[in-house]
Amino acid sequence: MEARQQGLLETQPLQEVDEDVVAALSNSVSDEEREEMQVELDKLEEEISTLRQVLTAKEKHHAELKQKLGVNPLSEFRHNFNKSWHEMQTSTAYKKTQETFSTAGQKASAAFSNVGTAIGRKFGDMRNSSSFKSFEEKVESTVSTLKSKVGVPSNSGGSFEEVLSSAAHASAQDTPAAATRLTESSEQQC
Numbered sequence: 001m002e003a004r005q006q007g008l009l010e011t012q013p014l015q016e017v018d019e020d021v022v023a024a025l026s027n028s029v030s031d032e033e034r035e036e037m038q039v040e041l042d043k044l045e046e047e048i049s050t051l052r053q054v055l056t057a058k059e060k061h062h063a064e065l066k067q068k069l070g071v072n073p074l075s076e077f078r079h080n081f082n083k084s085w086h087e088m089q090t091s092t093a094y095k096k097t098q099e100t101f102s103t104a105g106q107k108a109s110a111a112f113s114n115v116g117t118a119i120g121r122k123f124g125d126m127r128n129s130s131s132f133k134s135f136e137e138k139v140e141s142t143v144s145t146l147k148s149k150v151g152v153p154s155n156s157g158g159s160f161e162e163v164l165s166s167a168a169h170a171s172a173q174d175t176p177a178a179a180t181r182l183t184e185s186s187e188q189q190c
Contacts, residue, residue: 029037055159066072126132150166
């Protein structure tokens with residue numbers, strides 16, 4: 001190899017290991033043994049051919065039976081998928097993972113419940129605080145002011161949304177009159 005090698009490539013073609021064995025055997029095997037081996041080789045090739053024919057016939061019979069039973073590639077796929085899914089669900093790893101997720105879900109649910117309770121408590125505390133009561137009073141006084149400007153009696157009740165709606169309705173009725181006055185004043189200037 002040392003002298004015959006150029007770079008990484010050999011100048012001599014590679015020989016298969018079997019060729020080397022055959023070459024060694026051919027020198028040490030007599031003609032009689034060679035004929036016996038050839039007969040045995042022929043028998044093996046014939047058996048292989050027969051087995052291939054039998055396998056082909058069995059595969060054909062297999063396909064016919066599946067067709068008669070109505071088994072098609074999709075149903076086979078579905079069956080294999082269901083079988084694999086069942087095997088996965090019964091595996092130890094899946095069960096441990098499921099238990100872990102279940103525990104994590106329970107803990108998360110408890111945490112969210114605690115957060116919700118805490119937020120509700122804080123809103124209750126905030127509503128009872130003096131600053132919120134002051135804000136609430138300012139909103140009520142603004143609503144009363146809006147009611148008086150719109151012409152709704154202050155004892156009529158009504159929600160904040162009703163007051164806003166009536167205020168919007170009143171201002172919409174004032175808009176055409178204001179537009180008419182604008183038009184008259186611009187005509188007088190001309």
